[in-house]
Amino acid sequence: MEFLEKLRKYLVNHIGIFRVNAVRMYRRLFNDQHQLTSKTYSDRYPLLFTEASKAIGDTDKKPVKLLSFGCSTGEECFSLKKYFPAARIIGADINRLNLLIAKHRNSSPDISFIYSKPKNLLQAAPYDAIFCLSVLCRWEDTKDLPNCGAIYPFDKFDKTVQELAALIVKGGLFIIYNSNFRFEDTAAFRDFEIVRTNLPNSGFVHKFDRFNNRITEDHVHCIYRKLT
Numbered sequence: 654m655e656f657l658e659k660l661r662k663y664l665v666n667h668i669g670i671f672r673v674n675a676v677r678m679y680r681r682l683f684n685d686q687h688q689l690t691s692k693t694y695s696d697r698y699p700l701l702f703t704e705a706s707k708a709i710g711d712t713d714k715k716p717v718k719l720l721s722f723g724c725s726t727g728e729e730c731f732s733l734k735k736y737f738p739a740a741r742i743i744g745a746d747i748n749r750l751n752l753l754i755a756k757h758r759n760s761s762p763d764i765s766f767i768y769s770k771p772k773n774l775l776q777a778a779p780y781d782a783i784f785c786l787s788v789l790c791r792w793e794d795t796k797d798l799p800n801c802g803a804i805y806p807f808d809k810f811d812k813t814v815q816e817l818a819a820l821i822v823k824g825g826l827f828i829i830y831n832s833n834f835r836f837e838d839t840a841a842f843r844d845f846e847i848v849r850t851n852l853p854n855s856g857f858v859h860k861f862d863r864f865n866n867r868i869t870e871d872h873v874h875c876i877y878r879k880l881t
């Protein structure tokens with residue numbers, strides 16, 4: 654009993670340290686991670702894939718190189734191959750288990766998977782199109798929040814899109830769907846133009862401005878073409 658009482662007092666006195674360490678550990682583990690969950694399925698965005706293939710044009714013959722950033726267990730890459738038959742497709746993910754599953758399922762010599770870190774992404778660059786679908790967000794953690802800064806700050810989104818934008822060829826596409834922020838609010842956007850599509854919106858994930866405040870007006874754009 655005496656031991657348990659001592660343990661209780663110790664825990665009560667040190668709870669602050671445990672909290673700080675838990676936050677540090679969390680940051681170390683998830684610092685580069687955007688969306689935490691891995692939900693995906695085959696042909697998840699048929700209209701978006703159709704619009705992207707129209708924007709690239711002649712996809713039956715064009716040997717384009719595509720990056721699926723946040724490819725999860727590979728379904729997105731396998732689906733993209735149907736819309737871009739002549740493409741070489743690279744799937745990148747930060748979750749090694751997802752990559753193992755994706756590699757195990759893959760039978761196409763035109764599809765490969767890499768661990769998502771700047772060096773690997775750069776090695777396989779440049780890309781004719783980068784797909785960031787349901788990855789540049791924290792969903793549903795940010796659902797209905799008035800401000801998402803504590804969970805998923807704009808700076809994190811801004812930094813990643815800047816790094817990815819630099820890996821796209823001139824005339825190439827940046828496709829961002831189901832993100833917490835608008836690409837138009839980033840500095841990288843100045844090198845891009847909006848590709849008009851038939852898509853009704855840029856996804857269901859709630860949007861925030863560059864100050865992390867919730868915005869409720871519709872946002873429709875999700876395909877951008879690099880100008881320079």
Ligand SMILES: C[S@@+](CC[C@H](N)C(=O)[O-])C[C@H]1O[C@@H](n2cnc3c(N)ncnc32)[C@H](O)[C@@H]1O
Pocket residue numbers: 685686687688689690691692693694697722723724725726729745746747748751769785786787788
């Ligand atoms: C919800 S899944 C989306 C999968 C697929 N893009 C789709 O829309 O069906 C989000 C994926 O993004 C991955 N992810 C999160 N942060 C990442 C990062 N920094 N680099 C690459 N992948 C990341 C997660 O591991 C997860 O597999």
